[in-house]
Amino acid sequence: MPIVRNLSRAASQVLQRPGCGCQASIGSVRCISFSPRKVTSDASFHSVSFSETDHPRVLITGGLGQLGVGLAQLLRKRFGKNNVILSDIRKPPDNVFYSGPFIYSDILDYKNLREIVVNNRITWLFHYSALLSAVGEANVPLARAVNITGLHNILDIAAEHSLRLFVPSTIGAFGPTSPRNPTPDLCVQRPRTIYGVSKVHAELMGEYYHYRYGLDFRCLRYPGIISADSQPGGGTTDYAVQIFHDAMKSGKFQCNLKPDTRLPMMYIDDCLRATLEIMEAPTDSLSMRTYNISAMSFTPEELVQEVRKHIPELQVNYNMDAVRQAIADSWPMNFDDSNARKDWGWKHDYDLPELVSTMLNLLGSVGTTTRVAQVN
Ligand SMILES: NC(=O)c1ccc[n+]([C@@H]2O[C@H](COP(=O)([O-])OP(=O)(O)OC[C@H]3O[C@@H](n4cnc5c(N)ncnc54)[C@H](O)[C@@H]3O)[C@@H](O)[C@H]2O)c1
């Protein structure tokens, strides 16, 4: 504990000193001045003695959503249970709370975030807190606060403390004027949702902090992610998870997108493995800081046909949700991820048939609530 207290004091001395990664407040605006390409320049900060382990010490924000718990399981397997802290503003269920460190963290509370990073000597941060596309349209002020102001807090904390920072982006960072089939890494990005706008902002700010301050920012644009043991958080691609639950439970499914709406999708194990792989990729293998990743692309009708190979009696009707349909119609149909494959060897494992049989097997078997994605 004394070591932690010393580190905390030293860090706050550094942070209060003007001109060297300083921080001051003007009204509600936080002023940060980092040294370009040199984030922690103060020698006294480095002279604080504490024993580093070989493993990164990880914080995951927004960890109780669809993806965070699975990511924590994967990272704990890799780096050790106590080196990975899951955080959120919600109360964790028992199985999550007792499976490893959990802490309350509101990403809008900058001081609390900094305290967590300092006291736990965090070195890697996975920033998962966000409002997704559909819930974002339902509450734009909150989405703007969480997805944009929250991101600013995360960037400043990461730059101040020389963290390696992962921020996921999305197919939703593109819009109707982007090439949709396929969508390359670099092209016009004019999304029409607050979610998409905030994610383009995150990509650009992260890359700016990388080039300006040397922040080790890494970002993947995820497709719609499909998982069995966690529920999606209010996105446009949620139907592709719901169909499995409804098919197993009642044999009936009502789809809120039109049958021919094509979107890129990915099984959660591929998504989480890609996330770990880009975080572990050698810096010189990364020719960019934001990459598309892709696995498959399908329409609701194609997904239904594949599910019916296992559950032939599945009944489906289409009852379009206008907000989600408009969003989906503006998003990529196919994602070009050739740069990720070339630069750091990205390769998906799950195609549509594999995804469907895996989901149905998992939902059909009793007690499968804690599967861990496999790392190669
Ligand atoms: N799931 C997908 O299909 C998908 C696809 C592309 C990108 N992503 C991105 O991956 C990340 C994780 O996605 P997810 O599906 O797990 O999201 P989710 O909506 O399921 O979970 C988000 C979490 O953020 C938390 N949160 C909200 N406000 C917060 C605050 N002020 N402070 C701290 N936490 C807060 C919520 O409580 C929730 O647990 C997001 O950034 C999302 O944009 C997800």
Ligand SMILES: C[C@@H](O)[C@H](N)C(=O)O
């Ligand atoms: C695609 C992704 O960002 C999320 N699942 C959404 O639909 O909003």
